[in-house]
Each structure stands twice: as C-alpha cells, then as structure tokens.
Amino acid sequence: MIVPHRNELTPVGERFALYRAPEPAVTASFADDVRSGLTAPRKTLPPKYFYDELGSALFEAITLLPEYYLTRAEAAILQRYAPAMIGALDGPIEIVEFGSGSARKSRTLIGAALDVQARVTYHPIDISPSALVACATALVGEYDRLDVAAYASDYVEVLASARLSTSKRVLALFLGSNVGNYEPREACALLRAMSAAFKPGDGLLLGADLKKDAATLELAYNDPTGVTAAFDKNVLGRINRELDGHFDLDAFAHVARYEAVRGRIESRLIAQRGMTVPIDALRLDVRLFTAESIHTESSYKFDDDDIARLAADSGFRVARRWSDDDQRFAVWLLVIE
Template sequence: MSHFNEIPTESDSLTLVAAPDTGQRTDIAADVHIGLTAARKWLPCLYFYDEAGSLLFEQICDLPEYYPTRTERAILEEHADKLVAHVGHPVDLVELGSGSASKTRLVVEALLRRHGQLRFIPVDISRSILEESSLALVEDYSDLEVLAVAGEYHDGLDFLKGESGPPRLILWLGSNVGNFVRADAIHFLQRLRGAMRPGDQLLAGIDLRKDPATLLAAYDDAAGVTAAFNKNILRRINHELGGHFELDHFRHEARWNETEGRIEMHLVSVAAQSVLIDDLDLIVTFDDGESIHTENSYKYSLHEIETLAAAAGFTADSQWFDEAHRFSVNLWQPETAC
C-alpha cells in the first residue's frame, strides 16, 4: 500500500487510498486522438465513467429494461449463504468496479452472518462514488472494515499484489467481463489470476446469450438514460479536451452483432459535420450516418464461459442462475495462483 496515497475520511472504519499518478494511467487525449482518427471511429468505454457517467450508470441499473442488475441481484439474494459456504475463514472481500456496492451488500451480509467480522476492499474509478458507498457501508455494518481503493482495474491488481492478509473472495460483478473483446477478457483474467494468492477465489457475474429483442431493449431504454450515458463521452471530450461536439448532432444506437455475440453501442452522426477538438489541434469529420463505436457488451453461452475460465487458468467451483437462465454467477478457483 506504500505506493498509494491515503486520503482522510469521516470514519475510523474506512481507509481510502488513491492510486498514484504514473505513466501507466490512461491518457484520454492520446486515446481520443487514436480512436477518432481511425478508419472506423471508436472511443474506449472507460471514458464513460467520470462522476456524471457513474451516476447515469447507476440510473441505468434501475431501469425496467435493464435486466442484468435485477437478475444478478436475484441470484445473490437466493444463493448468497450457499455461496459463502464455499469460502474459507478468515477471508477478505474484494470487488473490482464496486460502484454503489448495492448488490455487494448481499455478500457482505452473508459473510457477516457466517463469520461475524469482515474487511471489504472495493476498487472503483470514481472516487466520489467510492467514498460515498464505503461510508454508507461502515455506517450500516458495525463489524465491517472498509479499505477503499480509488483507481482503475490495473491499479486494483497492483494493490492486490502488494496487499498481505487472509485469502480473498474477489467479486467481478455486473458482467463487466463483457466489455472486453474475448481475447482481452482472457488476458485480463490471466493478469487477475497473477495477482491472486493460494486460497483466493473469484466470483464473476456473466451475462448469457439470449434473444436479440431483450438485449436491444436493455441497451436502448425508452427513457433515454442509456443514450445520455453514451453521449457523456462526448461531453467529457468537450469539458476536458476543448471539444466542440454538439450532443444533439449525434444519436445513440444499440446493435446486436450475431457473429461476435455482442451488443454494440454507437454514436451516429445525424448529418455531415466537422468537429474541432482544441487541445488535440484536431478537426474530426463525419459523414451523415457515420458512427463512433463506443462500447461492446459480449454475451456468453455456458460453453463459452467454460472455455473462458479454462483459457484464463481457472477451474469452476460452482455456478448459479436466475429462474429464466438469463444471467450466471460463477465461482472460480485459480489453477495456479502466481
């Protein structure tokens, strides 16, 4: 933890640390330049998640069309006690991309019922949401200690490598694995396995393949919240890089790519236009109907989940589903914790 900066908090039960500013950290200027000068324009979905974007995503999770949060929560509500029975004691609970930690509370409560005390280590890119959710947790659970890490995934892995203590149950919920191209998902999971110690376990929520109509509705809601979330990446470019994007000159579009097994999110230019980005000294031209590809959400069959785990060096311990088999929660063990 010596390389992370400790930040004062309002509770003795909460320690908040922030990742150092190093050359490994993402560079929005470089990434935007690369993506918007490519033959097929794209932007990394990482940049959805400033404070405004994180709040919009929390709203998405409550939408009636957005089944992943509801179904994953239902699985955890039904099976949390069975799940923690597979976990040894003592144990630390870790979560990558914790957000509001609303679903995580179900696992926290199950572990507290079983063991009485617990340390929770959430990792999230949004420091404000991380601090808010962590304070709420220590206020609600007197036997819970929280060590919160503000940073990106790679910061979380660096922290896990340097942190000593008991075995850890690492949560990676919300089908965040689906935001990675399949080969990159394997690579990230291999890196995660490399940060794990003997006795550590991974609990991964993974969305399943299903009919395209259900998928498209989940990523293009009637209230337009997902559209606002998608356009937030343009708002960030305007705010942080001196961009001149007119948000209403782009429309949100969700597409199902059957060949790749993924939902794609695009921002489609509604007219031929040119956009100046001051800090990049760049003018980006768009044809009418040309899109910026902003996110993928890969869906998995049961066989693809097995293949993913094996390729990344994990073995399956247990697997749980909602009643309609729309979503899966998977408990994996590393074959060799490095």
C-alpha cells in the same frame, strides 16, 4: 490486507481509506485514448470513460429501468445464494470488488460474510472517486464490523501493483456483466492478471449476461426514455468538459444492435450530419461524415462453454454456477488453480 500502493492510502474517515490514482496520469490516459480512437479509420472510444461522476449516476439510473433486467436478475441470484457463495471458500475471507459503483451488488455478500466472521475488509476498485467515497461512507456507517480500503483507479493499475499480505482467502467480485465489455482477448488478459495477483484457492465471482433472443437484448440497451442514450453520449460530454472538446451531443444518435455471430451487443454513436469537431486540449480536429459511427461499447453475452474456456485460459477453474429462475443471467465461482 490487499494493499496496492500501501504508502498512498489516505485515511478518509473511521475504518475507510482511499487510494486515488494521480490525476495527471488519468488525464493523460484519457487524452491518449481519445486521440487514438478518434483518428482511427473506424472511430472508437473505450467504455471505461463512461464512468465519470455524471456517467456513474446515469448508469445507476439505467439499472432501475424495467427494460434493463440484468441488475435485477443478478441481485436475485446474490440474494438467494450469498451464504453458499461466501461458504464456498474455506475459512474467513476478504472481499475485493472490481467496478464497485454504489456497492449495491456487493452489500448482500458483505452481509453474508459478516454473518459468519467477526470482521470483514472490503476493497472496492472503481474509476470514479466520488462513487467510491459515497459507497464506502455508507457502508462503514451501516456495518460496524466492516473496514474499507478503496482504490480510485482502473483495474490494470491496481492489479499491476497489488501485493497480498493476508492469510485469508480472497473472494474477488467481477459482477454486473462487466466482463462482457471487454474483447475476448482483453477479458482473458484481465482475468489472467487477477489470477496472478491472488493466490491458489482464492475465488472470483463472475457475473455475466446469458445469450438469448435479440429482441430482449436490444431493448435492454435501447430504453424508450433515452437514459441509455444519454449515458452513451456522456463520453462525448466528458471530452467537452475535460479536453475542451466541442461536440454537439444532439448531433449524434445512440444505436445498439445484437450481433448474434459474435454474441455481442454493439453500441455506437451515429453522426446525424457531417461535421468537424475541435478538441482544443489535443489540438485535434475530428472530422465525421453523415452516418459515420463511433463505436463506444461491445457487450458480450455468454454461455457455460464460453465461461469454461475463459476460466481455463486465465488460470481458473469453474467451481460453481448459480442462475436466476428465468435463466437470463448467471454467476460463476471461478477458483484459482
């Protein structure tokens, strides 16, 4: 098995164990990032803090929107090519998923793996404990030959403490274009940590949104029903709930624009009036002027050259590529050298 914090895995149910990062450490990290981000000359908040229980539910709703093609395109790729993806690595595998959410993306791959081996161990990693418990409980109920060891933590902590104790190949999943939420240097550092945690011959399935026209991209991040806006504003709501903040969510507008030169969607919350917002737990007053922005997320888009460079710089090589019929999205198999 792949066991970060072996002695801290807590059995939750039959064939399901959970590691939960210590709550004070999570809270301290959130507080530190909020303080540094909202006192910077250009205000920013890390997108990983979207995903508390409410944020995870809102993102699941986003994936069902007609404008948000990414999830459907990736699901079509996985449905069509899952047997080839599982068979691309020699021998039986264990599956690790970074950012598992509801595990909707990985179910197809879990099923394909169980078609060719007697048992499968699945290691979902997600910052939301509630999402992990829900998905793992459903999975062990659905697949009687599946074991789940889940990690409620961010990727960096798990990778820093991961220890491999398996002779099987590891197939890691980093799907949903999550890699696009990192700045290029950060993405390279994260993939380098992945390659260091696993062994030569292990693989990473990397799903990423492809570069395309601005209109299609901007509509995917600006749905007319306002679900994406609620998701974006939830990071302020989380500050209110967890750090005794006093943000008026209605005083901010969600805006997402495609920057073609950088190849990324930029999401921001724009203050609709001047205000001073206390955050009591930080003993901090945040001052914003009218039309000042808080940068909440960058969503980078990719082409084959981008992925080849990222792979080479982080200890992988590109082994395979699959895409949907409309060439909107692609999944690459990267193999550790």
